Amino acid sequence: MLPSEHTQKTEQGTSLFDRLTETVLRHFAGHTSRRGVVARLGGLAAAVPLFPLLPVSRASAATPAAGKVASKAPTPFGAKAQVKDPNACDYWRYCAIDGNLCTSCGGGVHSCPPGTAPSPTSWIGSCYNPQDGNSYMIAYRDCCGQDSCNEVTCLGTDGDQPSYRPMANNDIIWCFGTGTSEMYNCSTAAVIGKAS
């Protein structure tokens, strides 16, 4: 038997069930709008992406929006560091400084006070910046040639090793080899670059 013959045969014998189905469907079609369905589907498509924006899911992602980066500080110093006041010991660049702040002695965060000269060697550390979430390599260079300036004395120990590891120990005063005098005055903290 061919498929067309089969169709012909079933069309002839229209059952009560077929007529009932047709009536129901025609009634349904006559009372609904196709464009209404489109509008509802469109509304759904627009609403689904809105769910992640509800306050519930936004709460966990609120930190980056406030200008702070979510990445965690690698050290306790970095977690508490501030980026505003270079005259305080918790300024982010001072994570590995051991000495007097040149900023409080007439110098700057990377310049020596008048009458002193920078040491030829320095101690280098890596400090976390809480503002942008990057770590920067910082050179702590001593300023030498005047009496010790004891205005603000700080001790940051990020990456500091015991003195039997002299190359990684920041207790050492680096004034030897400076042209002027080996007297230690204060320490600067210059950014070398962004660590990757």
Added chain:
Amino acid sequence: MRAALLRCVLPACVTVLALMAGAVRAHAAPDAVAGATTLSHTQSVYVSHCGGCHGIEGISGPTFVPMLRNSVGSFACTQEGRAYLVRVPGVSMSLIRDDQTLADVMNFVLITLGGSSTPPGFKPYTAAEVHTWRAHPLSGPDFMALRAHVLERSLAACAHSPNKG
């Protein structure tokens, strides 16, 4: 009714797009230190373990610390000199414990900082070489004399090298 629904949907779409754009922008926070150079991992390791004394760019200034820039490569014309550079205490006993990282730092020192002093045919250090040589750190009372002899022999080899005019 239908028009009202559309009027609701359209602003919603606009809001979604605007919020998405805001979220993308918030991820790219500007650097706190404007204009700071981005250092590679190898450079960062060099700077933190060597750069304090040898200089951030290999220029150590008027100290007893040997200059690296355009001079350290003079040791690299002999196998003995190549080994010497890894066996010196500052390198062999450095806190860079990973051999591959140390090899990378040595190659940065020789190729980038060594500059004109490094022979053109310089073969980069491998982790295996570093591993072998750092196990025999240099020690002894006549260190400076040993250094002078190693350098002398390497300079002679550099002068006879076919690569160098």
